[in-house]
Amino acid sequence: MDSTPLCNLHFVFIPIMSSSHLLPMVDMAKMFARRKVKVSIVTTPLNSIHFQASIDREIHSGSPIQILHVQFPWAEAGLPEGCESADTLLSMDLLSKFTVAMDLLQRPIEELLQNQSPFPSCIIADQSFTCMADVVDKLHVPRIIFNGRNCFFLLCCHILQKDKVHEDVSYNEKFLVPGMPDRIELRRSQLPGILQPGTDLKLQACREATREAAKKAYGIVVNSFEELEPKYLEEYERLTEHKVWCVGPVSLCNKDDIEKGSRSKRNSSDESKYVKWLDSWPARSVIYVCLGSLNRVIPEQLIELGLGLEATKRPFIWVLRGAYGREEIEKWLLEDGFEERVKGRGILIKGWVPQVLILSHRAIGAFLTHCGWNSTLEGICAGVPLVTFPLFSEQFLNEKVVVQVVGNGVSLGAESVVHLGEEDKARVQVRREKIADSIEKVMGEGKEKEVIRETARNYAAMARKTIEEGGSSYNNMSMLIKDIARFKMPKKM
Numbered sequence: 001m002d003s004t005p006l007c008n009l010h011f012v013f014i015p016i017m018s019s020s021h022l023l024p025m026v027d028m029a030k031m032f033a034r035r036k037v038k039v040s041i042v043t044t045p046l047n048s049i050h051f052q053a054s055i056d057r058e059i060h061s062g063s064p065i066q067i068l069h070v071q072f073p074w075a076e077a078g079l080p081e082g083c084e085s086a087d088t089l090l091s092m093d094l095l096s097k098f099t100v101a102m103d104l105l106q107r108p109i110e111e112l113l114q115n116q117s118p119f120p121s122c123i124i125a126d127q128s129f130t131c132m133a134d135v136v137d138k139l140h141v142p143r144i145i146f147n148g149r150n151c152f153f154l155l156c157c158h159i160l161q162k163d164k165v166h167e168d169v170s171y172n173e174k175f176l177v178p179g180m181p182d183r184i185e186l187r188r189s190q191l192p193g194i195l196q197p198g199t200d201l202k203l204q205a206c207r208e209a210t211r212e213a214a215k216k217a218y219g220i221v222v223n224s225f226e227e228l229e230p231k232y233l234e235e236y237e238r239l240t241e242h243k244v245w246c247v248g249p250v251s252l253c254n255k256d257d258i259e260k261g262s263r264s265k266r267n268s269s270d271e272s273k274y275v276k277w278l279d280s281w282p283a284r285s286v287i288y289v290c291l292g293s294l295n296r297v298i299p300e301q302l303i304e305l306g307l308g309l310e311a312t313k314r315p316f317i318w319v320l321r322g323a324y325g326r327e328e329i330e331k332w333l334l335e336d337g338f339e340e341r342v343k344g345r346g347i348l349i350k351g352w353v354p355q356v357l358i359l360s361h362r363a364i365g366a367f368l369t370h371c372g373w374n375s376t377l378e379g380i381c382a383g384v385p386l387v388t389f390p391l392f393s394e395q396f397l398n399e400k401v402v403v404q405v406v407g408n409g410v411s412l413g414a415e416s417v418v419h420l421g422e423e424d425k426a427r428v429q430v431r432r433e434k435i436a437d438s439i440e441k442v443m444g445e446g447k448e449k450e451v452i453r454e455t456a457r458n459y460a461a462m463a464r465k466t467i468e469e470g471g472s473s474y475n476n477m478s479m480l481i482k483d484i485a486r487f488k489m490p491k492k493m
């Protein structure tokens with residue numbers, strides 16, 4: 001960096017307690033600290049356990065980074081003991097209590113921040129941590145929001161919230177999103193909850209308040225990179241005049257296997273087992289299947305997925321996760337003999353895997369993903385084609401980014417969001433034949449497959465370059481730091 005003084009800058013990161021928000025914010029925090037800006041991450045003791053080793057390593061290499069703890073008020077909110085992360089909720093009925101617990105953190109976080117030295121120069125708070133807008137605004141420091149999504153999502157939401165074209169079509173009808181740089185068609189059934197017209201007035205009011213708070217923020221940091229979606233970034237900035245800094249892909253800050261493995265440590269003992277198994281397969285031969293940290297896919301759909309994988313006759317790692325429908329799945333695995341039939345060429349993991357580490361292995365040839373934005377971007381960084389199976393939230397929009405904007409994957413053809421907590425209404429959306437056929441579209445011989453694979457490799461190369469010195473994300477991070485350094489100056493005079 002140049003002559004801008006950084007020694008007094010203090011960037012505070014406040015993620016919500018959910019892996020898919022915590023992981024990218026911790027990666028981002030590490031990247032800022034490597035630029036010698038003092039960085040604090042505010043979270044709860046149980047959440048920090050998973051990335052403590054990674055932060056210790058950063059401190060050891062000289063980064064000015066620390067974790068600031070607040071106790072999670074699970075008891076006051078009526079949650080079970082130790083329930084401190086959205087992805088450990090046993091039932092989605094507990095989500096409202098989880099929101100109450102996060103609201104209760106307003107006061108303790110405010111007190112914590114008021115006592116920091118140096119005083120925070122800016123606060124990068126998760127947009128979903130709604131009460132943080134008030135906390136930060138009271139401290140009179142720039143509030144920067146992180147919402148975990150991409151520019152395509154930001155633009156699409158901005159347009160639909162304004163034009164409301166989706167409100168004039170029936171639930172399953174396709175409509176064209178006006179004003180998008182590419183011809184983007186969606187169904188209302190594929191839109192995230194925030195874009196669904198609703199009757200719950202309290203929820204609508206809360207969404208409106210979040211939107212208003214976002215409008216008043218100093219700017220927004222995005223875990224994406226300019227080369228990935230330049231037209232979407234440009235158009236969003238033009239329409240909203242928001243300051244946007246694309247500083248990703250942040251998972252790439254984890255360079256060696258130790259860093260990738262310790263990015264979120266949950267079951268360290270198995271890590272080397274998976275890597276050893278992958279070592280035994282040829283390059284680009286294994287399908288990696290993971291549907292994120294929150295998924296609650298119904299057993300019938302999981303069975304179709306398993307049978308589709310079996311039909312490919314290819315090696316695979318399938319992260320089953322899930323408490324949802326666990327017994328049925330266990331019964332199927334046992335009684336149907338699936339595990340026995342795929343023994344040797346299929347690994348089933350019922351817990352957590354070090355995804356970034358696995359994806360970076362040379363044996364991985366395709367990633368069947370639910371299109372959570374982190375996973376999508378991690379897949380892009382791995383340079384392997386994606387087979388897309390969006391489930392909920394904005395994942396159908398991310399699928400469009402993959403299949404239409406970037407062109408590094410194929411869709412399984414799911415048509416409707418299954419909102420978290422509404423799994424009982426879900427049905428099978430994708431059959432085994434389609435799953436096997438789609439995987440074959442990106443694996444094996446053939447000119448079209450090679451085009452997709454080459455696109456995937458090219459974007460991975462761009463991703464790596466963008467975070468290196470001189471790359472666009474590197475420069476954007478520099479600009480953000482300078483911007484905050486300048487913002488402080490008038491206050492000092």
Ligand code: UDP
Nearest residue numbers: 020023292293294352353355372373374375
């Ligand atoms: N993840 C992981 N191991 C798992 C499942 C998920 O490391 O077994 C990580 C993954 O690398 C990603 C995040 O958890 O960074 C999931 O975020 P994403 O936005 O893809 O999906 P969500 O969990 O919100 O559905």
